[in-house]
Amino acid sequence: xxxxxxLNYVVSNEDxxxxxxxSSDVKKKLKQLGVSPEAIRKVAxxxxxGEINMIIHAYGGKxxxxxxxxxxxxxxxxxxxxIADVEKAMQAGYSTAPDKVRSLGFGAGMGLPNMKKNSxxxxxxxxxxxxxxxxxxxxx
Amino acid sequence: xxxYGNSVYLIENLCKGCTNCINRxxxxxxxxxxxxAVITPGxxxxxxxxxxxxxxxxxxxxxxxxxxxxxxxxxxxxxAPSLCAQFNNLEDINILLSAIKSIGFDxxxxxxxxxxxxxxxxxxxxxxxxxxxxxxxxxxxxxVRLVQVRFPNLCDNLLPLxxxxxxxxxxxxxxxxxxxxxxxxxxxxxxxxxxxSKVTSVKNPxxxxxxxxxxxxxxxxxxxxxxxxxxxxxxxxxxxxxxxKIGLSWGITGGEVGGLLxxxxxxxxxxxxxxxVLEDLEDDKFSQNLEFIELNACNGxxxxxxxxxxxxxAAKAKMQHLRKYLPVAAARSDKYGEYNVNWTSEVEYQPVxxxxxxxxxxxxxxNRIEELTKELxxxxxxCCGAPTCKAHAEDIVKGIxxxxxxxxxLREYIHKLSEDIAELSEGI
Numbered sequence: 001x002x003x004x005x006x007l008n009y010v011v012s013n014e015d016x017x018x019x020x021x022x023s024s025d026v027k028k029k030l031k032q033l034g035v036s037p038e039a040i041r042k043v044a045x046x047x048x049x050g051e052i053n054m055i056i057h058a059y060g061g062k063x064x065x066x067x068x069x070x071x072x073x074x075x076x077x078x079x080x081x082x083i084a085d086v087e088k089a090m091q092a093g094y095s096t097a098p099d100k101v102r103s104l105g106f107g108a109g110m111g112l113p114n115m116k117k118n119s120x121x122x123x124x125x126x127x128x129x130x131x132x133x134x135x136x137x138x139x140x
Numbered sequence: 141x142x143x144y145g146n147s148v149y150l151i152e153n154l155c156k157g158c159t160n161c162i163n164r165x166x167x168x169x170x171x172x173x174x175x176x177a178v179i180t181p182g183x184x185x186x187x188x189x190x191x192x193x194x195x196x197x198x199x200x201x202x203x204x205x206x207x208x209x210x211x212x213x214x215x216x217x218x219x220a221p222s223l224c225a226q227f228n229n230l231e232d233i234n235i236l237l238s239a240i241k242s243i244g245f246d247x248x249x250x251x252x253x254x255x256x257x258x259x260x261x262x263x264x265x266x267x268x269x270x271x272x273x274x275x276x277x278x279x280x281x282x283x284v285r286l287v288q289v290r291f292p293n294l295c296d297n298l299l300p301l302x303x304x305x306x307x308x309x310x311x312x313x314x315x316x317x318x319x320x321x322x323x324x325x326x327x328x329x330x331x332x333x334x335x336x337s338k339v340t341s342v343k344n345p346x347x348x349x350x351x352x353x354x355x356x357x358x359x360x361x362x363x364x365x366x367x368x369x370x371x372x373x374x375x376x377x378x379x380x381x382x383x384x385k386i387g388l389s390w391g392i393t394g395g396e397v398g399g400l401l402x403x404x405x406x407x408x409x410x411x412x413x414x415x416x417v418l419e420d421l422e423d424d425k426f427s428q429n430l431e432f433i434e435l436n437a438c439n440g441x442x443x444x445x446x447x448x449x450x451x452x453x454a455a456k457a458k459m460q461h462l463r464k465y466l467p468v469a470a471a472r473s474d475k476y477g478e479y480n481v482n483w484t485s486e487v488e489y490q491p492v493x494x495x496x497x498x499x500x501x502x503x504x505x506x507n508r509i510e511e512l513t514k515e516l517x518x519x520x521x522x523c524c525g526a527p528t529c530k531a532h533a534e535d536i537v538k539g540i541x542x543x544x545x546x547x548x549x550l551r552e553y554i555h556k557l558s559e560d561i562a563e564l565s566e567g568i
Binding site (some may be wrong): 004005023027031032033034035038044045067069140 | 495
């Protein structure tokens with residue numbers, strides 16, 4: 001199925017007050033498109049977690065959302081430090097977030113697990129010192 | 141789609157076609173067309189913001205008036221908790237209740253008494269429905285309508301209990317029937333309301349087929365009449381009050397939460413803050429242990445209602461003074477026999493913002509909206525009649541506005557046209 005719509009966002013570096021801007025805009029658009037509430041909920045949560053991750057660990061990054069008639073694909077790409085142990089990072093409660101971030105109430109180690117929980121398919125491509133690209137697919 | 145009528149309406153000859161209301165509306169429900177503000181049916185949530193902001197007083201709220209008492213054989217007034225906070229130096233609620241009776245009612249039944257029962261029922265419901273946490277308060281009809289049109293994922297979190305005013309109506313009618321032997325329809329139940337949205341919720345009930353209230357009067361309409369009556373009852377008021385701290389406090393933000401006797405609650409007020417909380421809740425940003433969220437569309441809670449008289453913050457101080465020596469709660473459910481406090485009909489998502497019936501068509505429209513938005517100046521000046529350039533682009537795609545309605549686009553167009561004419565005339 002050809003992609004019918006593409007949305008692009010830039011997540012800025014370490015600005016927590018702006019975290020959630022992309023997910024908020026995507027959410028609003030999906031409601032206008034008439035996407036099912038359940039799919040909207042998954043996209044909103046997965047994307048927000050992703051945005052926070054990018055700010056905490058990767059000094060920001062880029063988000064591409066493509067919408068087709070049967071799925072929504074979220075691609076979050078950053079040029080951050082990469083994930084050393086993906087398997088560990090996927091465990092609930094495991095966190096490498098710095099204290100500064102934890103003191104703000106983030107970094108509970110639920111980011112990636114929550115993203116996986118709310119997507120039908122998730123793929124992580126990561127290389128130390130180069131960056132990480134997380135792709136999530138939510139079926140419609 | 142299930143459209144409900146609104147209480148907010150326009151007095152056309154007063155409207156100057158300015159941009160104040162279109163910018164303030166939280167659901168972008170208003171457009172200026174032919175120099176008059178037009179409310180889009182279905183989108184309006186009766187928050188009253190446009191009534192507050194309009195410098196020309198061209199927005200009003202529909203409501204009933206006190207002469208409606210003539211229609212009934214027996215009448216009961218239901219004063220909202222916030223009514224008690226409208227007067228200076230009121231030391232005893234019984235003075236106010238006696239004055240209300242004297243202006244044309246056979247009896248009074250405080251909404252705050254019913255509120256204490258709703259608090260009790262809410263505690264039970266919350267404790268036994270952990271899967272719905274956090275439950276969202278449904279006492280403010282504007283909040284419920286807002287969730288219905290903008291937050292499809294939160295409809296299941298709405299507390300499915302009727303409002304204190306509705307329960308007061310139910311109990312008051314039952315008591316009146318028992319006392320007088322009249323038929324239920326011969327009794328007139330009059331709610332003395334702080335806001336427009338509660339008028340709407342009586343005409344178009346939430347979670348129930350038919351409202352328990354017959355007429356809704358605005359506090360600001362009866363305020364001057366009450367003011368004249370109050371001094372007569374200062375010395376010897378009738379003992380009519382049946383509510384305590386918990387019930388009265390429902391009139392201010394935090395009052396409903398206070399009645400839940402739990403710390404795992406959040407309370408917010410003001411329409412923008414309410415939207416912010418709902419957005420965050422939709423993104424799962426709150427703690428998993430949060431039990432309840434109280435939301436009031438008006439600043440300060442119901443004391444901030446657009447049909448109240450007193451400044452909301454002054455009213456809050458009066459409320460705090462008034463409740464000081466009251467018992468924690470005076471009304472208990474076992475005093476009132478049988479009643480129904482549960483919703484009996486579904487409250488569902490109303491997708492008023494959808495662009496088309498199917499995804500493909502919606503996406504085509506949205507792509508065009510995005511393109512058009514880039515071509516507009518991005519000033520959000522409102523001169524075209526829509527609140528933002530984006531909203532204007534949506535209107536163009538929907539076929540209800542033209543690109544040249546934007547004065548900046550029009551100016552460029554005319555500029556180019558005059559250049560073309562000049563060029564042409566040079567060639568003659």
